[in-house]
Amino acid sequence: MNALFLLTLTALAAPAAAQTPADSVAADPNPLTFYGFADGYYGYDFTGRSQTRPGFLYSHPRANEFALNNAVLGARYDDGRVRGAVGLHAGTYVEANYAAEPAALRPVYEAYAGFRPFARAWIDVGIFGSHIGFESALSKDNWTLTRSVMAENSPYYEAGARLSYEAGPKLTATGLVLNGWQNLRENNRAKALGTQLQWKPTAKLLINSSTFYGNEQPQDSARRRRYFHDFYFSYAATDKLSLAAVFDVGAQQRGAGRRGADTWHAGAALLRYQLTEHWAACARYEYYRAQRGVVIRSFAPAPADADFNVGGASLNLDYAPAAHVLVRVEGRALRSRQQPFRTDAGAPTARYANVTSSVALSF
Numbered sequence: 001m002n003a004l005f006l007l008t009l010t011a012l013a014a015p016a017a018a019q020t021p022a023d024s025v026a027a028d029p030n031p032l033t034f035y036g037f038a039d040g041y042y043g044y045d046f047t048g049r050s051q052t053r054p055g056f057l058y059s060h061p062r063a064n065e066f067a068l069n070n071a072v073l074g075a076r077y078d079d080g081r082v083r084g085a086v087g088l089h090a091g092t093y094v095e096a097n098y099a100a101e102p103a104a105l106r107p108v109y110e111a112y113a114g115f116r117p118f119a120r121a122w123i124d125v126g127i128f129g130s131h132i133g134f135e136s137a138l139s140k141d142n143w144t145l146t147r148s149v150m151a152e153n154s155p156y157y158e159a160g161a162r163l164s165y166e167a168g169p170k171l172t173a174t175g176l177v178l179n180g181w182q183n184l185r186e187n188n189r190a191k192a193l194g195t196q197l198q199w200k201p202t203a204k205l206l207i208n209s210s211t212f213y214g215n216e217q218p219q220d221s222a223r224r225r226r227y228f229h230d231f232y233f234s235y236a237a238t239d240k241l242s243l244a245a246v247f248d249v250g251a252q253q254r255g256a257g258r259r260g261a262d263t264w265h266a267g268a269a270l271l272r273y274q275l276t277e278h279w280a281a282c283a284r285y286e287y288y289r290a291q292r293g294v295v296i297r298s299f300a301p302a303p304a305d306a307d308f309n310v311g312g313a314s315l316n317l318d319y320a321p322a323a324h325v326l327v328r329v330e331g332r333a334l335r336s337r338q339q340p341f342r343t344d345a346g347a348p349t350a351r352y353a354n355v356t357s358s359v360a361l362s363f
Contacts, residue, residue, distance in 0.1 A: 031079040039069040039139050041358040047351065048344040056296050058097040059147045060356050067092050070137065072109050084113040097156060105184045120166040127184060130155040131174060131196040132210045134232040134246045140360050143244065143272045144316045145330040149288040150248050150266035153296045154230065155182035172198045181216050181226065190215040204236040224253040240274040252294050262294035280318040287311040310336040326360045
């Protein structure tokens with residue numbers, strides 16, 4: 001696989017000998033920039049008074065307390081030919097989502113270095129945001145305050161190498177070799193592969209297709225291949241109204257002695273409306289179906305091999321009093337036949353509801 005990757009890079013880089021400095025992207029007069037983000041929140045759960053939300057929710061995971069979801073501080077460099085970034089973060093999102101990572105790497109939000117092998121391509125190596133999904137790790141970039149169940153249980157971040165190629169002003173193609181499904185450090189000797197195609201046929205429409213293939217078991221002898229595809233589109237119907245739809249489908253081979261694969265699929269539909277210059281609202285419907293709880297096994301008290309079926313909706317209200325501040329309130333309700341939620345008394349229940357409020361600052 002390494003040989004195939006090197007051959008691909010060689011083939012794509014072949015035109016580089018014909019490039020001249022004039023063909024390269026013009027250098028940015030200020031190539032070094034700094035950025036920051038802080039998201040303070042308060043969450044209230046109607047289902048119970050526990051301070052921990054269901055185990056399959058990693059962003060804004062605390063309830064009935066004031067908390068810091070994610071604070072990020074970093075620097076990026078891009079002179080048109082060379083680029084890179086280093087960012088550090090802390091908060092309850094990091095505590096919940098990086099628990100399985102080495103302690104020394106948990107504070108790293110991003111850290112990569114890249115260069116242009118020729119004018120319309122980039123090669124980056126290091127830690128960077130996931131190529132999968134409509135939603136980012138920074139809540140300010142998302143239409144809703146909290147992430148959907150499907151986004152929570154697909155990668156937030158990745159470690160590896162990526163080659164992106166600007167096929168034209170409307171189409172970008174990316175290929176990736178990764179340590180795995182949201183793994184900063186490799187958990188076996190295999191590598192995972194990923195692809196991404198982003199097509200913007202008009203200024204109003206964006207279409208994305210992302211894939212993942214790899215073995216996610218900690219031992220090579222227990223290989224269980226995982227196949228995954230993420231598709232979404234967003235459409236600005238008017239100056240005020242925007243629509244988006246997201247659909248994921250995946251399969252993972254069953255363990256030794258079992259034939260076939262466990263599958264999962266999930267979807268979300270979002271409608272966002274700009275009420276005024278400073279106010280906006282977004283409604284979301286979502287569902288998640290996982291055979292035998294594949295990939296999303298962190299729920300209780302259902303048996304570990306039970307199917308996982310959750311559906312729900314949310315309504316989000318945003319207020320932007322200034323360019324760098326965003327105030328948000330979201331109400332959300334989820335329901336499942338498997339009763340993965342708990343009441344104050346610890347009894348299983350099929351329904352879960354919460355309200356989350358946030359004030360976020362970015363620069």
